[in-house]
Amino acid sequence: MPQNSPKSSAQQNISIWFSDSEVSELFSFLLENLGYPAAVVSTSGATPQSERVITEPLFFPSLSEEQKRSCLLIGSPKSLEGLNALAIAQPLTEQKVSRALELFLRER
Helix, strand or coil: CCCCCCCCCCCCCEEEECCCHHHHHHHHHHHHHCCCCEEECCCHHHCCCCCEEEECHHHHHHCCHHHHHHCEEEECHHHHCCCCCEEEECCCCHHHHHHHHHHHHHCC
């Protein structure tokens, strides 16, 4: 997993938004173990516009333009086609998730 550490305890949450709650909980767990605050959300209205998001292509159109530029998308290679964002294509591996989280967290 990435060796990054949070810049401050006052930083904003990272929203985790997937249709599968187990995937949401997994990414929330990973971020919190790395020292980053995470919040599982179930609607776009639950995500502050300035907050960064880890989500799936299904929800990408609901993100603000700022969030689209700084989100992490996870999905099938086909579902990620044409989306301009940091992404992990399935099948997921520990190495792919670790590298993508490292890049995502570095952008903060």
